[in-house]
Amino acid sequence: SWKASLLAAGGVMASVDAVMEGDVRRVFANVRPPGHHAMSDKGMGFCIFNNVALAAKYAQTRYGLDRIMILDWDVHVGNGTQDAFHDDPAVLFVSLHQDQLAFHDHGQVDQTGIGTGAGFTVNIPLPPGSGDAAYEAAFEQIVRPIAEQFSPQLVLISAGQDASVMDTLGRMCVTTEGYRRMTHSVIDIAERSANGRLVVVQEGGYSEVYAPYCTLAIIETLLDTRTELPEPIPTEKLTIQPHTYEVGSSQQAFLARAHSIQRDHWSLQDLT
Numbered sequence: 001s002w003k004a005s006l007l008a009a010g011g012v013m014a015s016v017d018a019v020m021e022g023d024v025r026r027v028f029a030n031v032r033p034p035g036h037h038a039m040s041d042k043g044m045g046f047c048i049f050n051n052v053a054l055a056a057k058y059a060q061t062r063y064g065l066d067r068i069m070i071l072d073w074d075v076h077v078g079n080g081t082q083d084a085f086h087d088d089p090a091v092l093f094v095s096l097h098q099d100q101l102a103f104h105d106h107g108q109v110d111q112t113g114i115g116t117g118a119g120f121t122v123n124i125p126l127p128p129g130s131g132d133a134a135y136e137a138a139f140e141q142i143v144r145p146i147a148e149q150f151s152p153q154l155v156l157i158s159a160g161q162d163a164s165v166m167d168t169l170g171r172m173c174v175t176t177e178g179y180r181r182m183t184h185s186v187i188d189i190a191e192r193s194a195n196g197r198l199v200v201v202q203e204g205g206y207s208e209v210y211a212p213y214c215t216l217a218i219i220e221t222l223l224d225t226r227t228e229l230p231e232p233i234p235t236e237k238l239t240i241q242p243h244t245y246e247v248g249s250s251q252q253a254f255l256a257r258a259h260s261i262q263r264d265h266w267s268l269q270d271l272t
Helices: 002-020 051-063 079-085 132-150 176-193 211-223 235-239 249-262
Strands: 026-029 068-072 091-098 121-126 154-159 198-202
Touching: 002 026, 002 051, 002 154, 002 198, 026 211, 051 068, 051 079, 051 154, 051 198, 068 079, 068 132, 079 091, 079 121, 091 132, 121 132, 121 249, 132 176, 132 249, 154 176, 176 198, 176 211, 198 211
Parallel strands: 026 198, 068 091, 068 154, 091 121, 154 198
Antiparallel strands: none
């Protein structure tokens, strides 16, 4: 575990080097163990070192960056990452996660950072059953407008595919197509302000039959390609599920709450 953990953390730092020095524009860091639950003084939730947090700190110290965005779409809140940057205005931490799934002292919608870091923590908890439509709405209503105003110089993603429709540890309903759309959105954010610099870091994902397809969808989107592999869930079965194309009243209520709180810190358009 010790050696693997060092390699995981170092691998993500090396990924930062690769995009900052112009070797590549995008990286998918397929590392184990994951990291976003690890705190400064202890490991937690399968995580030993907080790979993304270390990479952000590394980018700050080595490259002098003062605007780094971390987007965490793992089904569990990245409590360790939130804790690492809750008072740091140089790091925008955005987390989309299942409400009240774990680590209840973090990820609350009204936790927006403290001191000079107030407003730079954006928690968007969503109710169980939220799928592609709710995540897309979160991006359009909250994530993208805030990212545009923050204008990051580097974008890091804590990519947990345990929000997928078949995951055993979560109760969300994101499909491979949902992960493609989120990845497209983050690529666009990086292209607009960070010269395309984007590092995607593997976190959770526990469905042996579906998580690999979700991860493949992310990697293919990063590469601007697509293979037509048959998926475990036929598309016609997913398209009849409302959560793939419709934001329900429960999901919209959660989004409205997050939107209202973030308007104290960011300029966001009225919801219609």
